[in-house]
Amino acid sequence: MRDRKRGTVRDLRRDNRAAVLWSLYLGQPRSRQDLSMATGLSAASVTNVIRELLDEGIVVEIGLADSDGGRPRAMLGMNPRYGYVIGVDIGETRTRVELFDLTMSERAKAEFPLDPYKHDVNVVVAQILSGLDAVIADSGVDQAFVIGVGIGVPGVIEQGPDALVHCQTYGWDAVPLGRMLRAGTTLPLHFDNGAKTMGQAEMWFGGGRGARNAVVVLIGSGVGASLIFDGTNYRGATSSAAELGHIIVVVGGRKCRCGSTGCLEAYAGAEAILERYGRPMAADDQEAALGELLDAAGTSALAAAILDETAQFLGAGIASLINLLNPERVILGGWAGLQLGGRLLPQIRESARQHSLRHPFAATTIELGQLGPGAVALGAATLPMESFLNGSRTRAAGPAA
Numbered sequence: 457m458r459d460r461k462r463g464t465v466r467d468l469r470r471d472n473r474a475a476v477l478w479s480l481y482l483g484q485p486r487s488r489q490d491l492s493m494a495t496g497l498s499a500a501s502v503t504n505v506i507r508e509l510l511d512e513g514i515v516v517e518i519g520l521a522d523s524d525g526g527r528p529r530a531m532l533g534m535n536p537r538y539g540y541v542i543g544v545d546i547g548e549t550r551t552r553v554e555l556f557d558l559t560m561s562e563r564a565k566a567e568f569p570l571d572p573y574k575h576d577v578n579v580v581v582a583q584i585l586s587g588l589d590a591v592i593a594d595s596g597v598d599q600a601f602v603i604g605v606g607i608g609v610p611g612v613i614e615q616g617p618d619a620l621v622h623c624q625t626y627g628w629d630a631v632p633l634g635r636m637l638r639a640g641t642t643l644p645l646h647f648d649n650g651a652k653t654m655g656q657a658e659m660w661f662g663g664g665r666g667a668r669n670a671v672v673v674l675i676g677s678g679v680g681a682s683l684i685f686d687g688t689n690y691r692g693a694t695s696s697a698a699e700l701g702h703i704i705v706v707v708g709g710r711k712c713r714c715g716s717t718g719c720l721e722a723y724a725g726a727e728a729i730l731e732r733y734g735r736p737m738a739a740d741d742q743e744a745a746l747g748e749l750l751d752a753a754g755t756s757a758l759a760a761a762i763l764d765e766t767a768q769f770l771g772a773g774i775a776s777l778i779n780l781l782n783p784e785r786v787i788l789g790g791w792a793g794l795q796l797g798g799r800l801l802p803q804i805r806e807s808a809r810q811h812s813l814r815h816p817f818a819a820t821t822i823e824l825g826q827l828g829p830g831a832v833a834l835g836a837a838t839l840p841m842e843s844f845l846n847g848s849r850t851r852a853a854g855p856a857a
């Protein structure tokens with residue numbers, strides 16, 4: 457009994473600590489009073505937790521704020537120098553590796569181009585390992601201070617010691633990415649699907665803040681998504697949920713990279729858009745080619761027609777999400793999603809309106825992501841942050857502040 461009671465007290469302390477850390481991480485700077493209001497913990501509990509976090513150097517005082525008539529209140533924030541997290545985005549056209557401090561400010565980044573028609577896993581692994589070395593060297597951070605590395609992968613990730621990746625469109629069938637990377641680094645590794653890491657970044661820091669039910673759509677060469685139901689990422693039975701790119705928009709339509717026909721990705725992914733424009737040869741630089749297509753819309757009837765059609769298909773795909781899921785917000789991101797949305801958002805909204813039921817459409821907004829094309833890497837870096845905030849102390853000892 458006594459052990460159980462001690463355990464309960466310890467659990468409570470850990471829960472309080474996690475609640476305060478999460479609140480500060482997602483909304484800094486905050487005063488002790490703000491934290492008490494945000495977490496529902498008593499002023500005394502917050503004061504205790506904050507004392508502990510200040511002693512450990514995880515939290516720092518970052519100035520004073522006036523309070524109405526009373527004494528100025530100390531404002532608190534995460535100590536940027538306590539530790540660092542690294543986010544990796546295995547994209548279709550490039551591998552990005554970025555190092556962030558605890559306030560999620562970027563300290564260093566490395567990028568490597570990828571051939572979108574050939575995703576050799578050995579090349580990707582070598583790029584990630586050189587990227588890790590590069591960002592640690594460029595930022596001047598001691599590797600012992602790196603809390604962990606999050607990796608946003610294409611396709612479905614089967615969690616486990618090997619971290620198996622299944623990505624039909626890349627020809628990756630149970631690729632043991634975790635095992636391959638661990639052969640080259642001792643840093644703690646965390647994996648999730650790239651669309652889901654982007655969704656998490658937009659929900660925590662960008663266009664999704666404050667929403668409980670949202671869909672974050674990732675459009676690059678292909679199309680993916682992250683579904684947030686009541687504040688939680690919906691994953692499905694085997695973590696494969698939200699493969700928005702492969703919902704069927706035309707029965708018997710264009711052939712898709714997945715082997716099926718008529719998928720949304722076969723119309724609204726950048727690769728498919730460029731193919732319809734007759735520019736598949738531009739695949740080695742799809743980002744520039746899509747920009748040229750958007751620029752040509754004013755003078756080329758073909759370019760304008762393809763973009764109109766793309767907005768129609770994207771709107772129809774979003775309408776299916778609205779009818780099926782009743783989200784408060786639909787957020788368009790990914791490098792192609794941001795380029796397309798920047799020009800076509802009114803047409804995409806109009807197509808979504810035409811194809812969805814009035815009532816759920818009226819409850820939804822369709823917006824652009826706020827974090828830019830780097831949101832996948834930023835979101836990947838939140839994976840090690842999650843376990844850190846929940847109480848796992850993976851970082852090696854180091855000086856405070």
Ligand SMILES: [Zn+2]
Nearest residue numbers: 702712714719
């Ligand atoms: Zn498909």
